Amino acid sequence: MxxxxxxxxxxxxxxxxxxxxxxxxxxxxxxxxxxxxxxxxxxxxxxxxxxxxxxxxxxxxxxxxxxxxxxxxxxxxxISQAPEGRGIFPGMTVLENLDMGTYARRPGREQRQQDLERVFGLFPRLKERRMQVAGTMSGGEQQMLTIGRALMARPKxxxxxxPSMGLAPMLISQIFSIIKEINGQGVxxxxxxxxxxxxxxxxxxxxxxxxxxxxxxxxxxxxxxxxxxxxxxxxxx
Amino acid sequence: MKFLIDNFWTLTSTGLTQGAIYALIALGYTLVYGVLQLINFAHSEVFMVGSFFAMWTLNALASHEGHAGALLIIGLLVLAGIAAMIGSGITALFVEFIAYRPLRRRNAPRLVFLISAIGASIAISEAFGIFISRNILPVPQLVQPKVVLTLFGSQIYNMQVIIVAASIVMMVGLDQFIRRTRLGRGVRAVAQDQDTAALMGVNKDRVIALTFLLGGLMAGGAALLYTQQFGLTRFNVGFLLGIKAFTAAVLGGIGNLRGALLGGLVLGLAENYGSALVGSQWRDVVAFVLLIVILMFRPTGILGESLGKARA
CATH class of the missing domain: 3.40.50.300 (P-loop containing nucleotide triphosphate hydrolases)
Structure with missing residues (x-):
């Protein structure tokens, strides 16, 4: 268990x-x-x-x-939690937020790049916005960021x-299919x-x-x- | 008015020198406030202890006869600076461990922290007054005053250049540490959202101790520069300087690192221009009137935003 x-x-x-x-x-x-x-x-x-x-x-x-x-x-x-609502660091960029996900495990440069690619694969939107200050993104994008950031920790x-709170219906089904995909990767x-x-x-x-x-x-x-x-x-x- | 105009550039260079020292001390207030939303009133004593460490080091090492070579002077200053930083850093950590951490453990109300801070400040200051001395103590000034350049007819002294340059180096170092390193990111994370920071694996207590230490190191640097500028220290030297630096931090926008720099410089300049206009006995009045006026129009200070929200 x-x-x-x-x-x-x-x-x-x-x-x-x-x-x-x-x-x-x-x-x-x-x-x-x-x-x-x-x-x-x-x-x-x-x-x-x-x-x-x-x-x-x-x-x-x-x-x-x-x-x-x-x-x-x-x-x-x-154990890695993607907190409810806008649990991002609003003053940090998307990339800095994602790096916070690796705070505890201190990956090497290559490993970090791999993990970033994986998250960007699931959420291409985050890649486009990686230099943007997270607090200025839409609710849906912030939601994706919390999930992506939690994945950067490589949780068990x-x-x-x-995860669907405050999202448009189309985004909701997208988020759930991404959750399914994450689970398929063994999480x-x-x-x-x-x-x-x-x-x-x-x-x-x-x-x-x-x-x-x-x-x-x-x-x-x-x-x-x-x-x-x-x-x-x-x-x- | 004529005095102000005639001496404008001299007043500017003195103001910037003074302001640089304010700014370095202000960083300690702003760092701790950013993370804990707490004004560490004992920070004035963090500075004072640093100045004593600088004095002891210089008394022990500096010879009184003759002029030492430039290299030796730089070496001694660096050594005294390190000693002051160690003294201030230890004091800052001591205050956090003794006066604040036990209160956090017990979820004490905010007011209690304030009382504890004031208590720690008085206790440290009086302990130095009782066990060391209540007198003004001379500190050897290693740098022989010399005019290094003349700008718009005003003379700039070597010590002023050293103070401003050293302050800039320290502030840039701190800024880069907070922006670029993993630990710096941890400090910003705790400042923005303590719970979410914990979910990232950030040990809150360690980050808090780190911010006290960083503030202490800056105050230690400021303490050495202060002793070299004025050639003295005293057990209560931190009191007015601490209030001024706190004013600078609020003026620039407390919680904002670059605000502390700006606030320090603005305060230093305003004091000098102001005392030229209305008389030097009004110097402190000018400083605090300026604070009140700015807060009336910008309640969060000139760069008002928190350390957390600040990207820099």
């Missing part, structure tokens, strides 16, 4: 955001975590990447208990927080989404989160066909 979360509880002050979440991600999978606003999706992400401390429960990654590990050290273990596990993916339709259709397995608890889980395509899921998350009666 690459990632295994057991009975995770997280608080913001006195407010409990997660009430005992358990889930796992196996090597090579795409796992989706879906739910409405405020269900605890981003909190789960932040607990995995180490930005939010776990009050209770355990997080194991690659055979190691990382529950208490600092966020920057988790990156070195192979890629965490994607709402395990845990994706958090409100867009259930798209994420369930690319996910091997999925969990549905409601007010801090996992209420349903299953194969992506089974959940797509589930009448209750359809009614609640796919806008189909």
């Amino acid at each position: 690459l990632l295994e979360i057991t009975d995770l509880q997280v608080f913001y002050g006195r407010i409990q955001a997660l009430h005992g979440v358990s889930l796992y991600v196996a090597q090579g999978e795409i796992v989706a975590l879906i739910g409405a606003n405020g269900a605890g999706k981003t909190t789960t992400m932040r607990a995995v990447s180490g930005l939010r401390p776990a009050a209770h429960g355990r997080i194991r990654f690659d055979g190691e208990d990382i529950t208490k590990l600092r966020a920057d050290l988790r990156v070195r273990r192979g 596990l890629l965490l994607l927080d709402e 395990t993916v845990l994706v958090v989404e409100q867009n259930a339709q798209q994420s369930l259709s690319i996910a091997d397995r999925a969990y549905i989160l409601e007010t801090g608890l996992i209420v349903t889980q299953g194969k992506g395509r089974d959940l797509l066909a589930d009448p209750a899921v359809k009614a609640a998350y796919l806008g189909v009666a």
Whole structure:
């Protein structure tokens, strides 16, 4: 098991955001975590990447208990998160942002070039804009940059927080096919989404989160066909 | 007015010399502010300790008889500069480890940091006053004053050239370090977004310590230059100079490295022109009135943007 979360509880002050979440991600999978606003999706992400401390429960990654590990050290273990929204460094150029992705592993010149080519292959737009200051790009381009930057870390596990948020419909399906492609290159993916339709259709397995608890889980395509899921998350009666 | 016009170029060269020293100290305020949004009021003591280290080194090494060769003088200055930088750098790290880091660990409110900063400043200054001396202490000035060139009828002294040149070298070095190196990129990342920086594997505490150290090194350099310009230091030498440098940092746009340079030079010039106009006893008044006027029109300073957003 690459990632295994057991009975995770997280608080913001006195407010409990997660009430005992358990889930796992196996090597090579795409796992989706879906739910409405405020269900605890981003909190789960932040607990995995180490930005939010776990009050209770355990997080194991690659055979190691990382529950208490600092966020920057988790990156070195192979967890890389593309944060929600505009989680870029707005004052840096696209290239500098991408280089930040390699901060922890200090690649040589050749390796860096290889990784850049790979990211530019997935997102040709970033190559065109590589000298542009990231804060001046469109939302979609910034989104691509966060994903590309996370890939520069050569993660074992890629965490994607709402990759489709605020994007035009055409861009959304493009982003999801790129996620599929990244997974095809051997990267395990845990994706958090409100867009259930798209994420369930690319996910091997999925969990549905409601007010801090996992209420349903299953194969992506089974959940797509589930009448209750359809009614609640796919806008189909 | 006539005095200002007659002495315009002399006032300009003194102003730029003074401003260069302000700018070097201002960098320390701006660096720490950029990363922590905290005014490190103990930075004035970081400077003061550097000036003592420069004094001790020069007292120990400089002989009082005769004129030493140019090479020896340069060697001694470099040595004293290194000593001052070590003294200031250690003091800056000491302040971070003792006065700030424990508070960050406990998520202390912002006001507490301010109190801690003022406390650290007074404690360090008084410790030097008590254990070393409360008197004004002479520092050997190695460079014999000499006019090296005459510009528009005003005489430029060798020490002024040295101060401005050394400041430029240090500032360009710092600028390049922040812009071009991996660690510099880490500093900018933490300044722009601490959480996202952590997601890149940046160790926040290490970056914070680094910014204190960098600010300390600049203050150490400034301390040597100051002792060579004025030939003295004192346990409370940092107080007014620190406030002036802080003013320079705010004037240029706190958090912005190039703003610190600009703010320092503007402040140095304004002080000199101002005191020529209305009398030198008004020098400090001119400086702070200028600050208030500029902040009225540009609340974020002349180059107002954060270290984070600054590309440079």
